[in-house]
Amino acid sequence: MLSNLTAEQKNSLQTMQAVLGLAADMAHGMVTIYLPCEDKKFLYVFKQEQPRTQRGSVRPDMTGRRVRVVEEPLVTRALMKNMPLRGKREWELGVFNSMEVFPLRDARGKCYAAISFESSSPDDIIMAQSMELICNLHQGLVDNEHYKRMEPSDGIMVVDPNKLIIAANNRAKHMFDVMEIPQLIGCRTNDVAINWPLVGMVMDTGTAESKEFTMHDLLLSMRVLPVVPRPKGGCAIVILQDITELRKKDEELLIKSVVIKEIHHRVKNNLQTIASLLRLQERRAQCGETRMVLRDCISRVNSIAIVHEYLSQQDSGLIDVGKVAKGIYQAIMSSMLDPDFKLEAEFKADEVQLPSDKATSIALILNELLQNTIEHAFEERSQGKLQVRFAEKAEGYVLSIADDGVGLPEGFQITGHRSLGLKIIKTMAESDLQGSFTLTNRSEGGTLALVKIPKAGGK
Numbered sequence: 001m002l003s004n005l006t007a008e009q010k011n012s013l014q015t016m017q018a019v020l021g022l023a024a025d026m027a028h029g030m031v032t033i034y035l036p037c038e039d040k041k042f043l044y045v046f047k048q049e050q051p052r053t054q055r056g057s058v059r060p061d062m063t064g065r066r067v068r069v070v071e072e073p074l075v076t077r078a079l080m081k082n083m084p085l086r087g088k089r090e091w092e093l094g095v096f097n098s099m100e101v102f103p104l105r106d107a108r109g110k111c112y113a114a115i116s117f118e119s120s121s122p123d124d125i126i127m128a129q130s131m132e133l134i135c136n137l138h139q140g141l142v143d144n145e146h147y148k149r150m151e152p153s154d155g156i157m158v159v160d161p162n163k164l165i166i167a168a169n170n171r172a173k174h175m176f177d178v179m180e181i182p183q184l185i186g187c188r189t190n191d192v193a194i195n196w197p198l199v200g201m202v203m204d205t206g207t208a209e210s211k212e213f214t215m216h217d218l219l220l221s222m223r224v225l226p227v228v229p230r231p232k233g234g235c236a237i238v239i240l241q242d243i244t245e246l247r248k249k250d251e252e253l254l255i256k257s258v259v260i261k262e263i264h265h266r267v268k269n270n271l272q273t274i275a276s277l278l279r280l281q282e283r284r285a286q287c288g289e290t291r292m293v294l295r296d297c298i299s300r301v302n303s304i305a306i307v308h309e310y311l312s313q314q315d316s317g318l319i320d321v322g323k324v325a326k327g328i329y330q331a332i333m334s335s336m337l338d339p340d341f342k343l344e345a346e347f348k349a350d351e352v353q354l355p356s357d358k359a360t361s362i363a364l365i366l367n368e369l370l371q372n373t374i375e376h377a378f379e380e381r382s383q384g385k386l387q388v389r390f391a392e393k394a395e396g397y398v399l400s401i402a403d404d405g406v407g408l409p410e411g412f413q414i415t416g417h418r419s420l421g422l423k424i425i426k427t428m429a430e431s432d433l434q435g436s437f438t439l440t441n442r443s444e445g446g447t448l449a450l451v452k453i454p455k456a457g458g459k
Contacts, residue, residue, distance in 0.1 A: 029119025033114070407441045
């Protein structure tokens with residue numbers, strides 16, 4: 001079908017199909033472009049769009065299919081006579097829709113396709129202006145945001161060159177009823193009651209524009225489209241959307257977001273205060289074991305505080321675990337490492353967004369693993385190597401800490417060990433993250449701690 005068309009005709013069809021959905025929304029009816037087939041018994045449906053603004057049953061999309069000419073007599077006659085025609089189509093058994101068919105002509109006046117509008121409640125003016133918009137839009141405006149499709153709640157009006165409102169759908173009329181302007185048809189957009197200078201400007205320039213404004217306690221979003229995109233081109237189409245409730249919800253969400261951020265910020269401050277109190281207690285403790293227990297508690301509290309610090313900076317409940325892991329790693333290295341110990345450390349973490357509860361569990365696991373490594377891996381040594389990795393794999397996430405230290409004692413088992421830190425790691429890895437935790441000796445010497453977290457459990 002397309003092979004028989006000229007370049008001009010093809011370009012016109014490509015531009016039309018891009019805005020066909022908007023035309024269907026404006027006309028509150030299904031819009032279809034038909035092409036004649038080489039086989040005279042058939043027509044080809046080049047593009048079909050259903051309206052978003054019309055409720056009711058929806059017919060199957062016929063785009064790309066062939067239909068028999070006997071099934072589309074009105075379209076066939078419009079193509080043959082090269083003139084617009086109007087008639088009826090049985091939509092359902094005993095239910096008829098109005099149908100208007102317009103021929104599509106090239107610059108020489110040759111009819112190469114037809115476009116049909118089908119609606120149960122057609123408005124002749126809006127339908128005609130929708131057709132004009134389709135035919136006059138040029139390629140450069142196809143991706144223009146002003147020509148996006150309408151929403152079911154949008155109101156539409158047609159304004160003539162004298163700024164007189166000559167047509168409007170029921171939604172637009174209802175909006176103006178609420179604003180106590182009952183007779184919308186016949187009003188002028190430059191009247192005191194309406195006063196929309198943007199409409200006149202669009203008509204003068206031939207360029208679509210949009211704005212938000214308040215009118216009679218309603219917050220409205222308005223799009224003004226010139227039917228013919230050139231200066232003084234004729235009528236304009238005004239699309240109105242009541243965004244009062246939408247903006248209220250946006251403001252409520254913004255307030256909630258700010259409150260949640262402030263809560264996380266205060267939680268972080270409170271945790272840091274607790275850590276400071278524990279640190280004071282640690283300094284006063286006489287027993288070495290007590291100081292070690294308090295130091296571990298301080299580290300755990302700080303790990304949770306780091307998570308809340310990142311949450312206080314986020315707009316969502318998701319956290320970049322890579323950044324949290326880096327913060328904990330740096331905190332542990334600076335607070336627990338002996339200044340005389342020479343550690344060759346390597347840290348690498350992928351950017352992974354996870355919910356805050358999962359991120360907190362991973363943060364505590366990393367804290368315990370790093371503490372355990374620094375306290376026990378390099379006993380009676382003056383130097384060592386440490387490698388920390390957090391990586392995203394196809395099946396899940398992997399946290400690994402490898403060292404070249406003294407390794408695990410013979411017969412070591414996690415389940416039988418009395419270490420609180422190891423119990424915390426195992427519980428969080430298996431219960432909170434539905435993953436696994438292993439601690440093994442490396443063949444080249446040292447220990448490898450491995451936490452595997454499935455994506456189903458990590459998200």
